[in-house]
Amino acid sequence: MSETRVHGADARTAHQDLHSEQGALRGEHPGRSRNPVIKVADLAWLEFEKPDLDRAEVFARDFGFQVAARTERELWLRGTFAGSPCMVIRRGRTSRFIGPAFRAAERADLDRLARATGSAVRDVDGAAVPGGGRAVDLLDPSGFPVRVVHCGERLPALPGQHPPLLNFGTEHPRTNATQRPPREPSRIQRLGHVVLETRVFGRALDWYLDTLGMIVSDFLFLDGQRDRGPTMAFIRCDLGSVPADHHTLAMHLGPGTGYVHSAYQVTDLDSIAAGGEYLKERGHKRSWGIGRHIQGSQLFDYWRDPDHFMLEHFADGDLFSCDLEPGWAPMSTSGLAQWGPPATRDFLGASPSPRRVRDVIEALRGDNELDPARLLGLLRAANS
Numbered sequence: 001m002s003e004t005r006v007h008g009a010d011a012r013t014a015h016q017d018l019h020s021e022q023g024a025l026r027g028e029h030p031g032r033s034r035n036p037v038i039k040v041a042d043l044a045w046l047e048f049e050k051p052d053l054d055r056a057e058v059f060a061r062d063f064g065f066q067v068a069a070r071t072e073r074e075l076w077l078r079g080t081f082a083g084s085p086c087m088v089i090r091r092g093r094t095s096r097f098i099g100p101a102f103r104a105a106e107r108a109d110l111d112r113l114a115r116a117t118g119s120a121v122r123d124v125d126g127a128a129v130p131g132g133g134r135a136v137d138l139l140d141p142s143g144f145p146v147r148v149v150h151c152g153e154r155l156p157a158l159p160g161q162h163p164p165l166l167n168f169g170t171e172h173p174r175t176n177a178t179q180r181p182p183r184e185p186s187r188i189q190r191l192g193h194v195v196l197e198t199r200v201f202g203r204a205l206d207w208y209l210d211t212l213g214m215i216v217s218d219f220l221f222l223d224g225q226r227d228r229g230p231t232m233a234f235i236r237c238d239l240g241s242v243p244a245d246h247h248t249l250a251m252h253l254g255p256g257t258g259y260v261h262s263a264y265q266v267t268d269l270d271s272i273a274a275g276g277e278y279l280k281e282r283g284h285k286r287s288w289g290i291g292r293h294i295q296g297s298q299l300f301d302y303w304r305d306p307d308h309f310m311l312e313h314f315a316d317g318d319l320f321s322c323d324l325e326p327g328w329a330p331m332s333t334s335g336l337a338q339w340g341p342p343a344t345r346d347f348l349g350a351s352p353s354p355r356r357v358r359d360v361i362e363a364l365r366g367d368n369e370l371d372p373a374r375l376l377g378l379l380r381a382a383n384s
């Protein structure tokens with residue numbers, strides 16, 4: 001592997017010991033666009049519909065959200081950090097994920113985006129959108145409505161949880177005092193990322209890179225099929241020299257099209273664990289955790305809400321500036337975590353439901369990127 005010199009000192013490339021064993025091979029996907037339309041700054045919020053807003057609010061509070069606004073038709077949820085709300089749940093006939101809203105860095109980016117995509121800039125309506133907002137509504141190649149928003153103001157910060165004072169080895173900053181992390185809901189700080197499944201992974205990936213200027217942190221490929229390109233990408237925002245979350249969006253090829261999970265940052269491991277005990281006591285269902293991921297390094301704990309949507313508490317994730325190039329690794333279940341219990345069938349979506357079987361049949365018949373070899377590769381990865 002090559003070494004580069006920065007300011008006269010030896011600097012290592014991204015692939016040396018940092019986040020991947022391997023970088024790209026010649027001719028592989030570069031993981032970024034040469035000339036994107038805009039560069040989004042972050043996710044703003046996620047949009048859902050559910051028939052029962054009261055039930056949604058009970059889970060949301062148990063999970064650690066604060067209610068930013070509640071009307072007859074809308075429930076806006078937020079974290080303690082200043083900024084935009086994390087999620088809006090609108091009253092609807094069925095429980096479904098509508099799509100992500102990304103945050104434009106500047107108001108002028110919306111005009112540029114609208115011009116390039118032939119769309120319009122319009123007002124965002126919502127009880128918790130601070131200072132009024134403007135948005136451009138798009139459709140990604142998977143068929144997801146993707147909204148890019150710019151809000152006039154930020155929601156102010158709320159009091160958060162404080163990390164406890166920890167004793168390490170011979171360093172004892174805490175003496176004559178006990179450690180009692182309260183068994184209470186974790187306090188969500190902010191929305192971290194959303195993970196989507198798509199039958200048109202390659203097209204959708206290029207769309208997010210070309211249109212929203214996002215860049216790839218890590219690619220995964222199917223074992224033995226690397227020459228056919230990646231089938232999963234962890235994608236971050238390009239904030240230049242300012243480090244951004246390892247992934248704000250992750251996407252993988254699969255027979256379904258839809259939401260996989262979304263993740264919310266909390267203070268630390270104690271908050272994840274004590275908040276998890278609280279969720280368990282309240283009768284909620286853990287999907288998988290607690291553990292530490294490989295791609296992104298987050299401490300994680302996955303839960304199911306009453307509508308079976310998966311939500312993640314995370315802490316201590318990686319942040320990369322724009323100059324790190326993508327890592328490449330084979331897709332496998334054992335490669336999901338550095339430590340923790342084995343990934344559950346629930347987390348992997350491996351239990352064959354009638355809907356899953358229908359998705360597979362439909363995907364194999366349709367005009368998309370899933371074929372029998374790739375399906376077999378995905379099944380092998382789920383069992384490896």
Ligand SMILES: [Fe+2]
Pocket residue numbers: 193195261262263312
């Ligand atoms: Fe995640």
